[in-house]
Amino acid sequence: MPFIPHTQEDVAAMLASIGxxxxxxxxxxxxxDLKCGGLEGVPAGEPEMAVTRLMHERAAQDGFYLxxxxxxxxxxxxxxxVWQIVTxxxxxxxxxxYQAEASxxxxxxxxxxxxxxxxxxxxxxxxxxxxxxxxxxxEAVLMAVRAxxxxxxxxxxxxxxxxxxxxxxxAVVKNxxxxxxxxxxxxASGITLLDAxxxxxxxxxxxxxxxxxxxxxxxxxxxxxxDWAHANGMFAIAVVNPLSLALLKAxxxxxxxxxxxxxxxxxxxxxxxxxxxxxFGFMTCKQALARQMPGRIVGRTVDRDGKSGxxxxxxxxxxxxxxxxxxxxxxxxxxxxxxxxxxxxxxxxAEGLKRxxxxxxxxxxxxxxxxCAIPGVTRAFNAPFFHEAVLRVGxxxxxxxxxxxxxxxxxxxxLGHDFPGMEDAILVCATETKTGSDLDRYAQQLExxxxxxxxxxxxxxxS
Amino acid sequence: MLIFxxxxxxxxAQAQAPQQAAAADDLPAELLRQEAPGLPExxxxxxxxxxxxxxxxxxxxxxxxxxxxxxxxxxxxxVCNSLAMLPQFLSRHPLADADTGQxxxxxxxxxxxMLKEVTGMAGVSLAPMAGAQGEFAGVAMIRAYHxxxxxxxxxxxxxxxxxxxxxxxxxxxxxxxxxxxxxxxQGNVDIEALKAVVGPKTAGLMLTNPSTxxxxxxxxxxxxxxxxxxxxxTYYDGANLNAILGRVRPGDMGFDVIHMNLHKTFSTPHGxxxxxxxxxxxxxxxxxxxxxxxxxxxxxxxxxAEEADCPQSIGRMSAFGxxxxxxxxxxxxxxxxxxxxxxxxxxxxxxxxxxLAVELNKAGFELAFPERRASHExxxxxxxxxxxxxxxxxxxxxxxxxxxxxxxxxxxxLLVPECLLIExxxxxxxxxxxxxxxxxxxxxxxxxxxxxxxxxxxxxxPAKRLDDxxxxxxxxxxxxxx
Numbered sequence: 003m004p005f006i007p008h009t010q011e012d013v014a015a016m017l018a019s020i021g022x023x024x025x026x027x028x029x030x031x032x033x034x035d036l037k038c039g040g041l042e043g044v045p046a047g048e049p050e051m052a053v054t055r056l057m058h059e060r061a062a063q064d065g066f067y068l069x070x071x072x073x074x075x076x077x078x079x080x081x082x083x084v085w086q087i088v089t090x091x092x093x094x095x096x097x098x099x100y101q102a103e104a105s106x107x108x109x110x111x112x113x114x115x116x117x118x119x120x121x122x123x124x125x126x127x128x129x130x131x132x133x134x135x136x137x138x139x140x141e142a143v144l145m146a147v148r149a150x151x152x153x154x155x156x157x158x159x160x161x162x163x164x165x166x167x168x169x170x171x172x173a174v175v176k177n178x179x180x181x182x183x184x185x186x187x188x189x190a191s192g193i194t195l196l197d198a199x200x201x202x203x204x205x206x207x208x209x210x211x212x213x214x215x216x217x218x219x220x221x222x223x224x225x226x227x228x229d230w231a232h233a234n235g236m237f238a239i240a241v242v243n244p245l246s247l248a249l250l251k252a253x254x255x256x257x258x259x260x261x262x263x264x265x266x267x268x269x270x271x272x273x274x275x276x277x278x279x280x281x282f283g284f285m286t287c288k289q290a291l292a293r294q295m296p297g298r299i300v301g302r303t304v305d306r307d308g309k310s311g312x313x314x315x316x317x318x319x320x321x322x323x324x325x326x327x328x329x330x331x332x333x334x335x336x337x338x339x340x341x342x343x344x345x346x347x348x349x350x351x352a353e354g355l356k357r358x359x360x361x362x363x364x365x366x367x368x369x370x371x372x373x374c375a376i377p378g379v380t381r382a383f384n385a386p387f388f389h390e391a392v393l394r395v396g397x398x399x400x401x402x403x404x405x406x407x408x409x410x411x412x413x414x415x416x417l418g419h420d421f422p423g424m425e426d427a428i429l430v431c432a433t434e435t436k437t438g439s440d441l442d443r444y445a446q447q448l449e450x451x452x453x454x455x456x457x458x459x460x461x462x463x464x465s
Numbered sequence: 466m467l468i469f470x471x472x473x474x475x476x477x478a479q480a481q482a483p484q485q486a487a488a489a490d491d492l493p494a495e496l497l498r499q500e501a502p503g504l505p506e507x508x509x510x511x512x513x514x515x516x517x518x519x520x521x522x523x524x525x526x527x528x529x530x531x532x533x534x535x536x537x538x539x540x541x542x543x544v545c546n547s548l549a550m551l552p553q554f555l556s557r558h559p560l561a562d563a564d565t566g567q568x569x570x571x572x573x574x575x576x577x578x579m580l581k582e583v584t585g586m587a588g589v590s591l592a593p594m595a596g597a598q599g600e601f602a603g604v605a606m607i608r609a610y611h612x613x614x615x616x617x618x619x620x621x622x623x624x625x626x627x628x629x630x631x632x633x634x635x636x637x638x639x640x641x642x643x644x645x646x647x648x649x650x651q652g653n654v655d656i657e658a659l660k661a662v663v664g665p666k667t668a669g670l671m672l673t674n675p676s677t678x679x680x681x682x683x684x685x686x687x688x689x690x691x692x693x694x695x696x697x698x699t700y701y702d703g704a705n706l707n708a709i710l711g712r713v714r715p716g717d718m719g720f721d722v723i724h725m726n727l728h729k730t731f732s733t734p735h736g737x738x739x740x741x742x743x744x745x746x747x748x749x750x751x752x753x754x755x756x757x758x759x760x761x762x763x764x765x766x767x768x769x770a771e772e773a774d775c776p777q778s779i780g781r782m783s784a785f786g787x788x789x790x791x792x793x794x795x796x797x798x799x800x801x802x803x804x805x806x807x808x809x810x811x812x813x814x815x816x817x818x819x820x821l822a823v824e825l826n827k828a829g830f831e832l833a834f835p836e837r838r839a840s841h842e843x844x845x846x847x848x849x850x851x852x853x854x855x856x857x858x859x860x861x862x863x864x865x866x867x868x869x870x871x872x873x874x875x876x877x878x879l880l881v882p883e884c885l886l887i888e889x890x891x892x893x894x895x896x897x898x899x900x901x902x903x904x905x906x907x908x909x910x911x912x913x914x915x916x917x918x919x920x921x922x923x924x925x926x927p928a929k930r931l932d933d934x935x936x937x938x939x940x941x942x943x944x945x946x947x
Contacts, residue, residue, distance in 0.1 A: 004801055005540055005732075006813050007894040016820040016895060028815040029712050031681045031838045036713045040804060043582030047803025050544050057797065060568030061553035067565060071558045074784055081481045083513050085550070091527025092520035095541050098738040100533075100874075102933075103926045104866045107523035108737035111516070114468050117943040121502040127942050130738065133594040136784035144638075166784040169772075173756075173780030177605055177640040221496050249489060251498050267784065277569055278559030278785030279594065280740035292940065298738060302944075303936035306921065311928035315936040321597070321634035322877070326643040331597045331634035338736030341516075348468050348512045352501040354482035364487035386492055407562065415560050434483050 004047065067407070068440055070369070072390045072431025073217070073415040074135070074164050075278070076245070076270045078358060079435055080342075081349050084272045088342045098298070098334070102313040103305075108337065109312035112300040115344040122247045122347075123240075123264040124254025125286035130298035130335040135267025136167040138283025139211070139241055140174035141296045141330060142263045145287075146209035146237045147180055148329070149294045154206040154236075155180045160194045161187040162216035163241065165420040183207070192220040192383025192392065199230055209237040212261065214253075215246060218429065219366075219390030220383050228257030237262040244284065245270040246388050248355035249363075253286075263287045272346025273339050282336030282343065293319060296330030361434035362389040365441065369432045372445035378452055382427050390431040392417065392424075395448070397455050399428045405451040411444055468505045468515050469944055478509040522927040523737070524871045530897050532821075534842045534874035534886025535629070535677060537707055537729035539893075542798060545733070549793035559785035563768035570767035573789075574760040576796040577744075583807055584706070584723055585716025586746030590759040591792050592782045596704060599724025599743025600635040600671075605779040606722055606747065606754040607669045607698045608639055613777065616696070619668035623692070625654050627678050627878045629704060632671045641668060648880060652678040652834045659691055667697035674701065674718070675708045675840035677878045678833065679818070679886070689719035698722065698751075706730045707890075708815065708841035711808035721748045730810070731795035742791040753777040758786045813891030814841035817898060821889050824902045829909065833881045842888035844881050845873075851883045856912040856919045858883040863930060864911065864922035868904040 008016075013025070022028060029037075048056070069077050088094070092107060099105030099112075116128035132138040143157050157175075159168060159182045172182055183202070188195045193216065210231035214222050224240075231238040240253035240261035247253075253261035269281040287295060293316060301315030321328040350358065366389045373379050378396035395402050399416040406413035418425035432441060489497075507515075524531065531538035557566055577589045593599035604622065611619045622636035623644045633643040646658045654672070663670075670692045674682040682688065692699050701715040701723035707730040715723045727733050727742040735741075747755060757778045758769035769786065772778070802810070822843040826832050833844035847858045862872030862885070874886040889898055912919045923929065 003809055003813075004806060005542060005892050006809055007892070008813060008816070012895040013816065016816055020816075020819045020823050022819070025812045025816055028812075028819050028838060031683055032709070032713050033683070033686065036685070036717055038585065038712065038714045038717055041582055041711055041807055042804070044579050044804040044807060045800070047806045048800055050801065053797060053800045054544065054548060056800070057548040057551060057572075060572060061551040063568035064553045064557060064566050066553060066556060067558075067561065069556070069558050069561070071560050073560055075559050077556070077558070079481075081478070081509075083509060087513065087516045087520070089546060090517070090520045092523040092525045093737055094546070094734045095526035095538075096523045096737045097531065097533055097536055097538060097735045097871075101524070101862065101866060101872050102931045103863065103923050103928045104524040104871060105522075105737070106927045107519040107521065110467070110519055110522070111737075113942075113944070117467075117469065118502075118504055120943045121504065133598060133740075133788075134783045134785070137594070137598070137782065164784065166781060169781045170783060173605070173782065174601070174638075177608060177638065179640065221492070225495065247498065247502065249492075249498060251496055252502070255498075274555035274790075275558050276555050277557045277566060277789040278787065279783065280788035280790050281785070282740075292942070299942060301936040302941040303932045305929040305931050307929050309928065311931045313931050313933055313936045315933070315940070315942075318937070321630035323630070324634070325630045326633035326637045328630065328634040328637070331601060331631045331638050332595070333597050333631055334595045334739035334741050336736075336740045337738035338734065338740060341737065344468075345512060345516050348505045348507055348515070349478045349481050349509060350504075351477050351506050352504045353477055353486075353506075355504070356501070357482040357484075357486045360487040360489055361483040361485075363489055363492075367491065386496070388492070404562075407565065412558060412561050412565070 067410055067412045069412045070430050070432055070444060071412050071415050073429050074267060075275055077275055077433050077435050078270055080272050080274060083349060084342050084345045087345055088338055093341050099314060106312060109300050111341060111344055113302060113312050115340050116300060118344065118347050119284050119286050122244055123286045124252025124260065125264055126289040127292045128286040129295050130300055131340045132283035132285055132297050132332065133336060134279065134281045134283045135265060136170035138265040138285050139167050140171040142239045142265045142285060143171055143175050143180065145263060145294050145296065146239060149291055150208035152206040152235050154208045156183060156207045158183050158185055158202060158207050158210045160185045160211060160213060162194055162218060163211060163213045164217045191385040192218045193222045193385045194227065196226055196230060203234055207236045209239050211239045211241060213241040215243060215388040218383055218392045219387040220385040221388060224256045228261055232259055240264040242266045243270060244268055245355060245359050248352060249359040262291060268339065268343050271343035273342055280336055280339055282339035294329060297332050298335045358434050365432040365434060365436050366390060369430065369441045369444065372441060373448060376449045376452060390429060393428050393430055394426050395428060395452065396426055397452060399426050402451060406447055409447045411447055467944055471507050471511050471515060472505040474506055476506045476508055478512065529869060529871050530893060530901055531871040532873050532887050532889050533871060534888040535704060537888060537890060539732055539890035541732050541734045545794040545797040548797050549790050554793065567767055570760055572796045573792060574762055574767050576792060576799065577760055579799050580725060580744055580746060583710060584746045585714030586723060587749040588752040588755055589744055589746045590755040591744045592756040592758060592787045593724065593743040593745055594783055594788045595739065595741035596724055596726040596743040597631045597635065598782055599745050600631055601638055602745045602756045602779060602782060603700050603722040603724050604635050604639040606751050609754045609779050610698065610751055611668055618665055621666045622668055623662055623670040625672065626880055627676050628671060628673060629677060629702060632702060652676065652680040652837060653682055653684055654688055656684055656687060659688065663691055663695040663697065667695050669698040669700055671700040671702055673704055675705045679840050679842040679844055680834055680837040681840055685718050704729065705841065707810055710811045712811050722751055727791060727795040732798050733791045733794040740788045740791050742788045742795065754779050756780065756782050810891055817889040817891060817893060818842055821887060821898050825905060828902055828906045830905065833884060842886060845885045845887060846881050847883040850912055854912045854916045856916050858885055860920045860922060861908055864908045864919045865904060866923045867925045870901055870904055
């Protein structure tokens, strides 16, 4: 029996001790008419060797692609040491560190992680992580509404925010009658202009969300946006790519007073793409908001000998103590992913992360230059960008991407679905993982595909 | 020592980053960082050694018996990890088209189908990233169902007092008021109290079965009838699904919506706090509201169902669809076990729990519900010991750590004083359980002979008893150089 150690003798001895005739007897409190049958819909069990073969076949079926999609999840090199340590059983198979004295490894690691995130984001306090960046933003919005002195249940959200972040936040907060108001973006630059905010002056809102870089990879004017939020009595919530912070101004330094809450997805810090997860959401904030934070938080304290040690703290905010009055229902953090990120950040350090950010940005710039040299390809927006940008290819982007895929290239993310009027637009990202010949290959294939489409446009009846 | 204290200016793990720092002169100066973030400057060996040593300060399933009630700390098969981490699976971008991931999507679809079968539900979505998020999705579906019918007066969710804290917290997150109902002496929901609170305001009832008291809710059919007749829906908290896997299905018990904790029942790793995975299952009438995405199959082609496919969906729970790697591990586990293995999960979890309960009882420990059959877990109350010796459940738990056993869950459920909630799981051997009984006896004897020894425990761990009060009063949440 896989994973069950009992011998027949064990079972007999245990049943005798219990005073039961059979294992069946142990379920005698379940009403007989509720008992189910044989689970015919589940296949028979297979030995490890057969399942291994099956999964290798499925993996081979999926194969590898030359990937230029970013859009919130980024392909970066992950040092081998990261996941070899993360999958040590002592991290992998431990529970939430409720028994602090028996969990000092996990607790100290989270404290180190919290320290790194406060330094990266320039804010005072970090929690031990949330599920992902999008649900992290939903929690930040709830937090801002709880803390808002003006009592407003309205939050201003830029049109340049990742559409999936908006969707997740909406799904979470609508149940509490919180209104998300979408701000238009400037079609020329692809960023949020202060002018677009003018009409919201004098009307109370709980917070303004600022994404940096925004979904298009474009860099927002974060200083005036943050100042505007504060001048109008609302919190500034930063949504950032943590890797970009090796290079870009920390949210704690935005404007005169800094963003109040910062969230984002930690995936670029040592977490593989893996079809979408598990990733982790991070959240940091100013000291004054610490007790409004959702999720686990680790604090440093002393033991009875006065020696330094670590515990879960501020638990009075949490569901297992406060129940219906908790700040959130969340009870997990993405522990293993935080473990990965902490080791990743330690290995790379500030200089290493900056080099990754710069190399990714440099590769994207070269790629954009090469692609824009192809007739019909132009940049969609003129604002400065970081390691990701929108191109218009003058042809329905879904079809172009399909043609690229047939050549083993994932050319980017088509924007037409989320942004009407951008049916020919592709969000493109090249990280430090791409070589010069990778970039050339993409450019050559795109040129070939577009020129063929110009010479022989697709049949109108087909589309 | 913290990793920051290993730091030396200018030291780096040279092999890990691009050798040349490229320029970024196209970026406006006012958007750039002026000062580098204070991250550690360490060599690769520094980092490997530091985090390997830290790991050795943890208890884990791989190193200790971990009978943490309600958490299902059973063996996490290694092959589930190695196969979920095959490079093709790890390198696939979440927004890559479905035709680049048919192997992956087929696995997810099969997992959905298997979960439907073992729960008896009509539809399953894998989207929620943890049990608590599954609860959120479940209650949001209840809300969406009532709203679509124009039944807008329903503003209350009923929750038994024994419930996990996530139940009332979730109801609040979904904009509901919580009505708590008591438990009777046998550990069942107090039916009369339930009848007194249901009515036109009832949106639904959230129930764990077997309950957090480790007993099967015998009147489940009557409970369903009371709530359904009042127009409410019933929610099954699947935290204890492992106790009944292959024996009885939530769908057959009449539940409208459920969540499952795959990190419990399907043995995906707990990872020091996460990631989990909390798929939801629904009855036919709630199918239109399932969270997206979920996998649909069309003539052998698999793809994610999205907004356009399910306009009444409660929406997305995450940016990229869920904790795929966790779901993959659960799928691999399910294939290894197969249908006969599913039955064995509940069978041997129940055998181990009942054996351990009986043996502890014989050793002089008081069971909270001695007349009831244990499910996969059970409760010991140390109230008498506390009254006699001053040794609390917390002290007792700390001393168990010295014996090399992770402590059971303490002080939950809240309604049993000085309780230990003990869940051995099916993957532990009789010898391990016997060893644990011996340690429990030894600690009890110590408490009776030398209470101070137990009250000041632990004595042999990397840290002695830690000061929680100081931690909360004098917040130190991030390191600052002295």
